[in-house]
Amino acid sequence: MVSPVVTGPDWIAVDWGTTRLRVWAMQGSEVLDNRSSDKGMGSLTPEGFEPALLELVADWLGDRPVPVIACGMVGARTGWIEAEYRPTPCTPLDPLRATRPLVADPRLQVHILPGLSQIDPPDVLRGEETQIAGFLARNPDFEGTLCLPGTHCKWVRIASGMVEGFHTFMTGEVYALLSRQSVLRLTIGDARPDMDSFLEASAQAATNADMAPAGLFPLRAAALLNGLTAEQGAGRLSGLLIGSELAAARPLWSDRRVVIIGAPELSALYAGALTQAGADAHQMDGGELVLAGLTAAASALTRTT
Amino acid sequence: MVSPVVTGPDWIAVDWGTTRLRVWAMQGSEVLDNRSSDKGMGSLTPEGFEPALLELVADWLGDRPVPVIACGMVGARTGWIEAEYRPTPCTPLDPLRATRPLVADPRLQVHILPGLSQIDPPDVLRGEETQIAGFLARNPDFEGTLCLPGTHCKWVRIASGMVEGFHTFMTGEVYALLSRQSVLRLTIGDARPDMDSFLEASAQAATNADMAPAGLFPLRAAALLNGLTAEQGAGRLSGLLIGSELAAARPLWSDRRVVIIGAPELSALYAGALTQAGADAHQMDGGELVLAGLTAAASALTRTT
Numbered sequence: 001m002v003s004p005v006v007t008g009p010d011w012i013a014v015d016w017g018t019t020r021l022r023v024w025a026m027q028g029s030e031v032l033d034n035r036s037s038d039k040g041m042g043s044l045t046p047e048g049f050e051p052a053l054l055e056l057v058a059d060w061l062g063d064r065p066v067p068v069i070a071c072g073m074v075g076a077r078t079g080w081i082e083a084e085y086r087p088t089p090c091t092p093l094d095p096l097r098a099t100r101p102l103v104a105d106p107r108l109q110v111h112i113l114p115g116l117s118q119i120d121p122p123d124v125l126r127g128e129e130t131q132i133a134g135f136l137a138r139n140p141d142f143e144g145t146l147c148l149p150g151t152h153c154k155w156v157r158i159a160s161g162m163v164e165g166f167h168t169f170m171t172g173e174v175y176a177l178l179s180r181q182s183v184l185r186l187t188i189g190d191a192r193p194d195m196d197s198f199l200e201a202s203a204q205a206a207t208n209a210d211m212a213p214a215g216l217f218p219l220r221a222a223a224l225l226n227g228l229t230a231e232q233g234a235g236r237l238s239g240l241l242i243g244s245e246l247a248a249a250r251p252l253w254s255d256r257r258v259v260i261i262g263a264p265e266l267s268a269l270y271a272g273a274l275t276q277a278g279a280d281a282h283q284m285d286g287g288e289l290v291l292a293g294l295t296a297a298a299s300a301l302t303r304t305t
Numbered sequence: 306m307v308s309p310v311v312t313g314p315d316w317i318a319v320d321w322g323t324t325r326l327r328v329w330a331m332q333g334s335e336v337l338d339n340r341s342s343d344k345g346m347g348s349l350t351p352e353g354f355e356p357a358l359l360e361l362v363a364d365w366l367g368d369r370p371v372p373v374i375a376c377g378m379v380g381a382r383t384g385w386i387e388a389e390y391r392p393t394p395c396t397p398l399d400p401l402r403a404t405r406p407l408v409a410d411p412r413l414q415v416h417i418l419p420g421l422s423q424i425d426p427p428d429v430l431r432g433e434e435t436q437i438a439g440f441l442a443r444n445p446d447f448e449g450t451l452c453l454p455g456t457h458c459k460w461v462r463i464a465s466g467m468v469e470g471f472h473t474f475m476t477g478e479v480y481a482l483l484s485r486q487s488v489l490r491l492t493i494g495d496a497r498p499d500m501d502s503f504l505e506a507s508a509q510a511a512t513n514a515d516m517a518p519a520g521l522f523p524l525r526a527a528a529l530l531n532g533l534t535a536e537q538g539a540g541r542l543s544g545l546l547i548g549s550e551l552a553a554a555r556p557l558w559s560d561r562r563v564v565i566i567g568a569p570e571l572s573a574l575y576a577g578a579l580t581q582a583g584a585d586a587h588q589m590d591g592g593e594l595v596l597a598g599l600t601a602a603a604s605a606l607t608r609t610t
Binding site for chain 2: 123152174212213225226248
């Protein structure tokens, strides 16, 4: 299907992650059109970003310059141009501190939003600050913790509209490496986690952090000796890793409301493990939060420029 | 250099792991010659094992059949032929329970030694039983724990010449995947661990098991924000993983003598972390233990056949 030609968007919203580039043609908060490509940050050199962007948005451009508001790994040190990290505690977004890459096409006014940093323990995030801003635009009075599972899971403490602090866990990436590339690939591979096995293992690991290092190889041995299935192995591995994450993140969820925002299947695992551990946890569809955050940023820029 | 042609070994010793094949021409316990190739189990289909063996030993063979005593992953389910697992507690070796693959060349009498298994927690080992037998042939009165670091680290409780039980940790494989393939590759890669950073992190993780999941991503952030070097990152990652292994393995080392047998550099890390944690730990060169174990097996076979 060919997209209808759209002319004259007020501004363009861009979510530019490691593997995907998504763009929206916007009039205020209204979406006129949207497109995406696989030209993520990870596949581009600095010279490649402007052409990759134009490939998707050129026919939206008229004669006037258009603001382009971008978030995500596009602003990493290995991206288009490094955007700063704003130190927490702070509001999730300050679009006036966006970084402006030099562009050859005069119709593009690109703003790359800053990420967030934390000194102790050292931590950084990029892209999630825009999701958080989108969440707070819709839930301005929220007090509690946001849990954003994915390749890296971000736990973010929110109070009075500010990000107080946050903690990143590499659980998703560790799971992918162990299930597909370690000796456990012979047991697990791409199998989907069995929920009973997941909940049993996450309860064990959430109360005994030794379980995660000690319980990995027994998954292979149990497949060889006891006929553990791939789905049970996937459930136990995921449970051991997420359970030990919950144990280490306990101060972030034990006495406050938690909202889990991420892909539905992975979020359901976190929700199940958190609820089983006694947390006040709620799952939320986060599909549109990035756009809501980019819209809040565009609105702030318009008010001040 | 061309090896001198050796004829008439009494028997042939074979250490056949996942990545390497090593063979020795033996007269009793005397080594006449030795060779190796990269035809490990991982690169062979079942039909490939006999040719890979003959490639190294054919010119050692005369007219008479020669016993070939083999240990290691050659006996895995995905190896030449599956050799059994003997359930612990038991002696490390019982060569009479070796598995005999069918061979086309009548001069080869191949014996693949059994591995060891444990029901609870489920665990298996293959190859290390022969190193353990070699160690016990030289230290028959040893009581304590053997720690065999490597891709997978095996902790083996020894009493009265028997293997009472054992526990496998995937620490080496987890380190390799995280340092070379996760986001931490941008910080660590192939850097060698800084010892001070290693000892600091292993002490933290040995006393607080939450450190290992919580401390991974901060290594990347500390490199971005604080100039953490690759060597410091390698030391901290190794320390977090080995420290959490020590915490989980505490019952295996806290009240007994530990002998660490493995590659010198990795063994030195385990020795440093164990000593710092108060263990009675000793490092030992294990280079010849497999051959000592295979020799003990050959001697037992000769006595009984």
